[in-house]
Structures are given as C-alpha cells and as structure tokens.
Amino acid sequence: MKIIAAADGSALGNPGPAGWGWYVDEQHWASGGWPHGTNNMGELMAVLDLLQQTAHLDATLHILCDSQYVINSVTKWMPGWKRNGWKKKDGKPVLNVDLMKAIDEAIAGRPVTFEWVKGHAGHHLNEKADALANAAATAYQAGRATNPGPGFAAPVTGAAPEVPAATAIMPAASATAPVVPPAAAPAPADADLFSLFDDLDSPATAPAAPAAPRPTGAEPRLITEPAASAIDTVIAGERALLTADVRSDPTRVAALLHTQFREIGRSGRLFTRDEILAHIAPLDPPVTLEVISAEQIDANTILLLWRSVGETPALRSSTWVRTTTGWAQRFHQATAEA
Numbered sequence: 001m002k003i004i005a006a007a008d009g010s011a012l013g014n015p016g017p018a019g020w021g022w023y024v025d026e027q028h029w030a031s032g033g034w035p036h037g038t039n040n041m042g043e044l045m046a047v048l049d050l051l052q053q054t055a056h057l058d059a060t061l062h063i064l065c066d067s068q069y070v071i072n073s074v075t076k077w078m079p080g081w082k083r084n085g086w087k088k089k090d091g092k093p094v095l096n097v098d099l100m101k102a103i104d105e106a107i108a109g110r111p112v113t114f115e116w117v118k119g120h121a122g123h124h125l126n127e128k129a130d131a132l133a134n135a136a137a138t139a140y141q142a143g144r145a146t147n148p149g150p151g152f153a154a155p156v157t158g159a160a161p162e163v164p165a166a167t168a169i170m171p172a173a174s175a176t177a178p179v180v181p182p183a184a185a186p187a188p189a190d191a192d193l194f195s196l197f198d199d200l201d202s203p204a205t206a207p208a209a210p211a212a213p214r215p216t217g218a219e220p221r222l223i224t225e226p227a228a229s230a231i232d233t234v235i236a237g238e239r240a241l242l243t244a245d246v247r248s249d250p251t252r253v254a255a256l257l258h259t260q261f262r263e264i265g266r267s268g269r270l271f272t273r274d275e276i277l278a279h280i281a282p283l284d285p286p287v288t289l290e291v292i293s294a295e296q297i298d299a300n301t302i303l304l305l306w307r308s309v310g311e312t313p314a315l316r317s318s319t320w321v322r323t324t325t326g327w328a329q330r331f332h333q334a335t336a337e338a
Contacts (some may be wrong), residue, residue: 001059006117006125007050008066009042010133017141020046021132021149023125030149033136034326035255042133043067044099047074051106053152060111066119066126075114078104098230102299102322143251231294233327234302234320239289241329244282253280258321258328266314266334285310302327313337 003024011018018037023029030049033042047063047070054061065071078100081087086094086101094100117123119130136146237256246252254277261273292305292315300322308314319331 001057002062003054003057003059004062004064004125005050006064006123006129007043007046007070008119008126008129008133009039009044009046010130010137011037011039011042012137012141014039017137018042019133019136019138019140019146020049021129021136022046022050023128023132027150028152029128029132030151031132031136032146032148032323032326033133033140035140035252040067040069041096041099042137043070044073044096044103046129046133048099048103048106051103051110051112055106055110057152060113062113062115064115064117064123064125064129066117066130068116071114071116073100074103074107098233105299140255143249145251145254230296230322230327231302234304234318235289235291235294237320237327237329238304238306238318242283242287242289244286247280247282250277250280253277256329258323258330261329261331263332264334266336283310307337308334 005022005024005028007020007022009018009020015036015038017033017035018039018041019031019033020042021029021031030053032045032049043065047065050063051061080089081094081100082104086097088094117126119126132149139146240246241253241256246256254273257273257276259273261276263271263276265271287308287310290307290309292307293303294305295303297303302320304318304320306316306318308316313336314334315337316332316334318329318333320327321330
C-alpha cells in the first residue's frame with residue numbers, strides 16, 4: 001500500500017500564531033498549531049504528526065512538501081547534524097532541534113519518500129494541507145481550538161489513496177470549535193490550580209471576564225523560540241499558567257492544558273479540566289515559579305518539580321506531554337511545604 005499525503009505549515013507574522021496540517025483525503029487528515037511559532041515549525045510538525053499517525057500501517061509513505069527546508073533537512077542535512085551532535089557546520093545549534101530529533105526517530109527504518117511541489121499553484125493535496133494549516137493558525141490567533149481531524153485512527157484498507165477528485169478547500173471555520181465549556185457549578189472552597197482558592201474566604205463562582213485583546217508577543221507559548229529545548233518550552237508554559245493575562249482568559253489556559261488534565265490540590269481534592277476552566281482567575285497575590293528539577297522522561301513526557309513563591313509555601317509537580325499541537329500539561333499536584 002502507498003499513502004500519498006501533503007504536509008504544510010503556516011505562521012501569521014512568522015513568528016506568530018502558527019498552524020500545521022497534513023491531508024490524504026476527506027477521511028484522513030489532521031491539523032494543529034500553537035499560539036506562537038514559525039512557518040518552519042509548522043512545516044516540520046505536519047511531517048512529524050503524519051509520520052507518527054501512520055506508524056502502525058504497513059505502507060510506503062510519499063510526502064508532498066512545498067518547503068525545501070523540510071525536504072533538505074530530512075533527506076540531506078540530518079545525518080551530518082547527528083554526527084556533529086545536532087550542530088551545523090558552523091558549530092551553531094540546529095534550529096527546531098526537538099522537532100528534527102522526533103522526525104529522525106519516527107522515520108527510522110520506514111519506507112518514506114519526499115517530493116517538492118510548488119505552493120499556491122493549484123495542487124489539490126497541497127492546497128488542502130495549506131488550508132488546514134492556515135485555519136489552525138487563524139484559530140489560535142482568535143483564541144479558538146483547532147479541529148485535530150480524523151487522522152489515521154484505523155488502518156487504511158483498499159487501494160492506495162492517490163490524489164482524490166477535486167473538492168472544495170476546507171474553510172477556516174471548520175477548525176475553530178470553541179474549547180471553553182459552559183458555565184459550571186460554583187467551585188468548591190478547597191479548589192486549587194496553583195492555590196487559586198486555597199486561602200480565600202469565599203470561592204470564585206463564575207469565569208473571569210474575557211481579557212482585552214493583547215499583542216501577539218504576549219501570547220503563551222506551547223513552543224517558544226525555534227531553538228528552545230523541550231524543557232524550556234514546558235517551563236515557559238508553566239510560567240504562563242501563573243500570569244494574570246493568561247489566567248484572565250480561559251481559552252488561553254485551555255490551550256496549555258491537556259484534554260484529559262487532572263489536578264490534585266493541596267487539600268487532596270481531585271479537580272477536572274472543566275472545573276478549572278470554569279473558575280480560572282488571576283492569582284492574588286501573584287505567584288512565581290522556582291524550578292527544582294526538570295526531567296525529560298522520554299521523547300513525549302517531561303516531569304517538572306517546582307516551588308511556588310508568593311503564597312503559602314507549596315511544592316508542586318507537573319507532568320507535561322507532547323501532543324499533536326505541542327506540549328500540554330497532563331497532570332498537576334500540590335503539597336504544602338514543611
């Protein structure tokens with residue numbers, strides 16, 4: 001079996017709100033993005049997610065890209081970078097090294113070929129992937145979630161998915177489903193999310209008012225500057241969850257929390273993602289983060305231990321996982337410090 005797919009990326013402002021997408025046919029496509037990223041990051045992430053989602057298939061994968069940077073990185077430059085400790089000939093670190101390493105791991109031993117296609121030239125699959133990437137970037141710019149798409153949840157059967165008959169390009173609106181849940185019941189008095197309610201006489205009972213529009217540079221970053229390490233990215237995300245501008249907007253908090261996020265507060269109570277998003281608000285007094293340790297357990301998991309400063313002392317642990325849209329906090333636990 002042969003799978004032919006197009007992969008593309010987009011960044012509004014480059015860097016700015018960024019998206020990625022890959023497309024095979026109407027039953028097999030995916031998209032995602034970040035509040036802040038570059039076009040090259042989007043191009044690479046599209047290829048990485050395509051490789052990861054087709055890993056279980058016994059198939060040859062032919063990837064169409066309009067990015068010479070991606071094709072040359074994977075097919076020409078990567079072996080030399082690896083031999084040189086992921087540094088270029090001039091000794092400078094390879095940009096987007098985390099994505100490069102993940103692609104190198106995902107492609108090992110697989111029959112994968114690349115083909116350059118000219119962008120915005122009417123190629124059906126490329127136009128579809130471009131539309132998905134642009135829709136994802138636009139969604140993050142507007143503070144909405146992307147539609148992850150069906151992906152390759154089940155093996156493809158039948159004939160190889162060659163270029164399908166032309167259909168209308170998916171509109172941006174298809175990738176803009178809201179992520180904030182409807183208003184929930186009042187939060188219990190012992191709620192936490194970094195000590196949000198532990199020391200208050202009465203709990204918050206409604207979501208905070210939407211924040212005023214902010215410049216792009218103020219957006220929380222799931223992936224920070226292109227050369228940042230995965231650990232740097234996670235620490236930046238953890239810090240963002242403590243800032244007043246992020247906590248004033250549940251959509252921005254949602255972008256940093258995994259869809260299955262859970263938290264155990266200092267009181268020992270378990271909280272769900274929906275409970276947190278319904279009652280998130282700025283911390284009073286403000287809380288800052290003091291890193292104790294950060295360990296990358298595997299390519300897709302980071303454990304962060306830290307101390308919250310500016311409140312009743314507490315030790316905290318956060319587990320972050322790599323998803324198709326970047327790094328997201330999967331679990332958080334707080335313990336009162338002796």
